[in-house]
Amino acid sequence: MWSLPPSSATVVANAPVDNTSQEDPRLAEARTLLFDKEEKAARRGGQICVQVNNVDAVVLLLSVLEETAGRGQGFLSPPHYRDVAWEALIAITDPYARERVRLELDDKRAAPRLRQWCAEALGIWGAPEYGGSLAKALKDKDLDLRRAAARSLGNIKSEAGLKAVGKKTKDKDPILRANALESVARQNPEGGRAAIIKALAKDKDAGVRCALLAAACELYPDSAEELCAEAREHDDWRPRMQAVDSLGSIRTKTSVDQLIEALADGRPAVAERAITTLQDLTGQKHRRPDAWRAWWRDNRATFVFPEGRPATAASGGDTVAxxxxxxxxxxxxxxxxxxxxxxxxxxxxxxxxxxxxxxxxxxxxxxxxxxxxxxxxxxxxxxxxxxxxxxxxxxxxxxxxxxxxxxxxxxxxxxxxxxxxxxxxxxxxxxxxxxxxxxxxxxxxxxxxxxxxxxxxxxxxxxxxxxxxxxxxxxxxxxxxxxxxxxxxxxxxxxxxxx
The missing domain is CATH 3.40.50.410 (von Willebrand factor, type A domain)
Known part of the structure; x- marks a missing residue:
């Protein structure tokens, strides 16, 4: 049976608090609004929680996030209210209030999905003291929670977190493995470089190579063009597509050379992405590969990348349907x-x-x-x-x-x-x-x-x-x-x- 959540006074007895007095009176209104039938009212309730910005407000938001059963006739489905609560939760700034989210992650009695979202929030906030809790979450039975913890640790400088996530870089789950490899590299770029470069060359999962290529080009710009050239030779279209996207952020003539070559990719979607990327990089509006090749042959020596972002060219051109x-x-x-x-x-x-x-x-x-x-x-x-x-x-x-x-x-x-x-x-x-x-x-x-x-x-x-x-x-x-x-x-x- 669905019911209104209790006051947080009895729920967060073990959480650090900055006062022991009564609940902020504004939360009574927030509680009523968050459990109103109308989504607009729920949004106002979330905004009040952000303004109150304390432990009690977080407990109220978590009570909405853990909803799975419908509230009854006339109400929206639970995810509408959960998404409103999430938007408010990540806007919380008080460190004591955020600590309540860390404690929820630590609580193995809480629903795995709620703990996953707590892990995601901690990653967004990025405080070093969250590393220990995220490291413990990497041992949980729930795969989605482990994936989220590994991903969040990439935003947190933590020795405990780095050590724990480093043990997941060879995990059998490809998403967890890729998240771990990227997080190690983000926490310790030079220490994680060899492992991420090796995975780009040898990981059996093309999706892993695709995800890691984006991260490696960002973290190791000196190697980006070489890594993209290798990815463009992959049998799977996904690393080739990522190579085109990554080359689009590199303003060099040699990156344009590669994009011109990518126009001949056997996957039409990849070739189309190369066209739009070249348009964005150069300001030219060519659509046909032969026109691009002729233009680049005639202009490469004197070409200068335009300042600012060129106007996006129209997506028209030859098409069948x-x-x-x-x-x-x-x-x-x-x-x-x-x-x-x-x-x-x-x-x-x-x-x-x-x-x-x-x-x-x-x-x-x-x-x-x-x-x-x-x-x-x-x-x-x-x-x-x-x-x-x-x-x-x-x-x-x-x-x-x-x-x-x-x-x-x-x-x-x-x-x-x-x-x-x-x-x-x-x-x-x-x-x-x-x-x-x-x-x-x-x-x-x-x-x-x-x-x-x-x-x-x-x-x-x-x-x-x-x-x-x-x-x-x-x-x-x-x-x-x-x-x-x-x-x-x-x-x-x-x-x-x-x-």
């Missing part, structure tokens, strides 16, 4: 299509047909234009996620196109939507490089629902995947559209909307 107006340049694509009840509403910009019908028509015209030229998968999502092909992407042909459209048509409209779940599922497929996410609005349910938390965890996951996520909103609600736009921005994707 668009999906809701966004170009398809990849040949390994996933379509994520909303099947929540809201997709039964009409779409005025499409002549009053339903959002479901518009989504079906858009996919059908893509299939017609790209038959034989695309490897794809299709996911429908509401509370549940369903994949057209459980075995992974399939080649687009008349038969698979017909089957996919039938799969989409038969999926019923029902309930609410969980966008985080479908993003996690598609990120598990190492062969997909581009995603088209169509939604009727912001997520209703899921582990994370607000863009601040979705994008935080999406960016962290995407270090290993390099997915480009384009988002399409079938909505006239600006708040909903903003949520989807932020998801696209986090991965370098495009956003568009229709009402």
């Amino acid at each position: 668009t999906y809701n107006g966004i170009r398809l340049v990849s040949d390994h694509v996933a379509f994520l299509i909303d099947k929540s009840a809201a997709m039964g509403e009409t779409l005025a910009s499409r002549g009053g047909i339903t959002k479901e019908e518009a989504a079906q028509a858009e996919l059908a015209q893509v299939f017609e234009k790209l038959s034989g030229r695309l490897v794809f998968n299709l996911f429908t999502y509401e509370l549940a996620v369903r994949a057209f092909s459980d075995k992974g992407p399939v080649k687009l042909a008349k038969r698979t196109a017909k089957q996919a459209l039938e799969f989409l048509d038969k999926a019923p409209l029902q309930g609410r939507k969980d966008i985080w779940q479908v993003l996690e599922m598609v990120m598990a497929d190492e062969d997909i490089d581009t995603v088209y996410l169509l939604s009727s609005g912001e997520p209703d349910v899921g582990l994370y629902v607000h863009w601040n938390r979705i994008t935080m965890h999406l960016k962290d996951h995407n270090r290993f995947h390099k997915l480009v996520i384009h988002t399409i909103a079938y909505s006239d609600n600006k708040w909903y559209r903003d949520q989807l736009e932020k998801i696209a921005e986090a991965t370098g994707g495009e956003f568009t909307w229709f009402d």
